[in-house]
Amino acid sequence: MSRKRLFQISRRDMPLVATFIVFLLLYAFGGFSYRNFMTPRVFLNLLTDNAVLGITAVGMTFVIISGGIDLSVGAVISTTAMIVAVLTKAGMNNVFVITIALLFGTTLGFLMGGMIQYFKTPPFIVTLAGMFFARGLGYVLSLGSVPITHPFYTNASSIGIRIGNGKLSMPAMALLAMILIGWFISRRTRFGRNVFAVGGNEQSAILMGLPVTQTKIAVYTFSGFCSAVAGFIYTFYTLSGYGLAAMGLEMEAIASAVIGGTLMTGGYGTILGTLLGTLIQGLIKSIIAFNGQFSVFWIKLFTGGMLLGFILLQKIFVYGTKSRRKKR
């Protein structure tokens, strides 16, 4: 038993290795094609520019591992930024503003988790309603863009640690911190193990006496918290709140997790893979920006193609090991 499990784990880490190799190849391709691509600045900017996506994707990974999905994340990001903008404009205390902003996403996640678990309604539809609610709240707060002029936010975007010719910015630090927290929770806590168990087979998890209800609600709460943090970080870039911001980010976050090797059926996934999935999407954007000849529309095509490549790779890899197929 134990030998078999050990064998599976080593084999199961293969998608992560494959993702890492593709990341390196893409990075090397950029480095050989364009001067200054392999400088610390470009790499650190990669972290900064993808911090919002990466932080969101950490929460999304947990949700997907548990066998669910969270479509509300993009809307929560934009509404969190909107709350920060509106409350700051009203002259409220920063600590109070941040608390309210973080509480909004977390509470929404908690309520969605509760509804999914208590009423047994599909996560897809419940989080879609959550998306409507969050976007709707954002529009109600303001239809236009609300600027943030408070010095706390304008100064925060210039804070950072200099490394070479680059700067490890606040968003990048937040991303690394959230990845570390996510990794710790998924690999080193009882809750993390429960998430995997619930996603692997919910019925078995119930029979094993695991706290399935609490785990599932906690997963959506955590995802809501992650998107709220991402939304807060988002204000550092844009220095404004805008109801239409972060449109479609939920699908990018799902793509990050899937490229990183997380299975949509639940039960398997890694936070490190999700970070790599996020950075690969960022690399595609950087390379196209460096190239300058391709239009931005190629980003979506390349990301789609990359997604297809990864899935087929995974498929080939899984083919021959296990034929257990689960229905979504």
Place this chain on the structure above:
Amino acid sequence: MKGRQIPRIAWPLFALGLILLFNLMFTDSFFAITIKDGHLFGSLIDILRRSAPTLIMAVAMTYVIATGGIDISVGSVLAISGSIASLVVWGGNTQYLTSAGSQYYAPMLSIILIPLVASILLGAFNGVMVSFIGLQPFIATLILMTAGRGLAQLLTGGKVLNFRHAGFEFVGRGYLFGLPFPFLLALGVIVLGTAITRLTPMGLYIQAVGGNRSASNFSGVNTRLVLLFVYIFSGFAAGLSGLVMTSDITGADAGFMGLYMELDAILAVVIGGTPMEGGKYNVGGTVIGVLIIQTLTTTILTKGIPTEYTLLVKAIVVVVVLIIQSNKMREVMGKRQGKMMVKGGSAI
């Protein structure tokens, strides 16, 4: 036991009835239908016209979800179809796009057929990914959703392609027998879907695949062809929907056309009582689901409520419908869980 069952369609009907009742009491002349310019005119007719693109999409989505799948690429397929249609109207030449408003008479048949064929091919791509390669439907269609949006934008070069074309404009704006033509197209798709699923064993196969794919495979159902069919049908419907929309707004905005429409379609299907696990479907429920969403939107508009509240109201209505539909609620109300009888074949 059978006598106590409440058909699942009762709940969405109840919700639609409530919204209509609200309008009967509080909105003046909501139910008034007059004849204007030779066709019917009124809020109800407007609801039918505006709901057509989502309705076309949602009917096909019902079959996809009945197989236990999902198709989130339809919004992008819609954008591709609309972009191609605009390009064909322009004779494939986007060079003179600045002179919006000039007439170009591309043959009607090519404007309709080329986008539809492209959409069917995209649907087939999804179908092959799901059935032959064995990808999960969400992922397979996520690929096309992402790449398709980029493709549509590449096709139009990121521009909004406006055009004038008297013949093509009829598809989205015309009236036939006094009724909006898009709605008649939606009816046509419903009839087509119903004919295929009820006159052939396809309906039974779809439920079988959704219920248990490997079991139906062993019992001789060609599950791959069934899956291929539902995704092709979904692609076709998305393409048709794109034609209606492009024709209605006489232009294609590849970046925003049909954005999030897949979610509305899926929402309508689920509100209509088709479970996401598959195995059962209820096209009538889907129609009501779409009508609920559109009636709600129209109500908000006619009541003069600021549009920014639309999404909030929508969220609340969705949550309420989900709760009254849930098994928990049935338990609380002391009703036994009614098994939905599917029209096509209740044998499974």
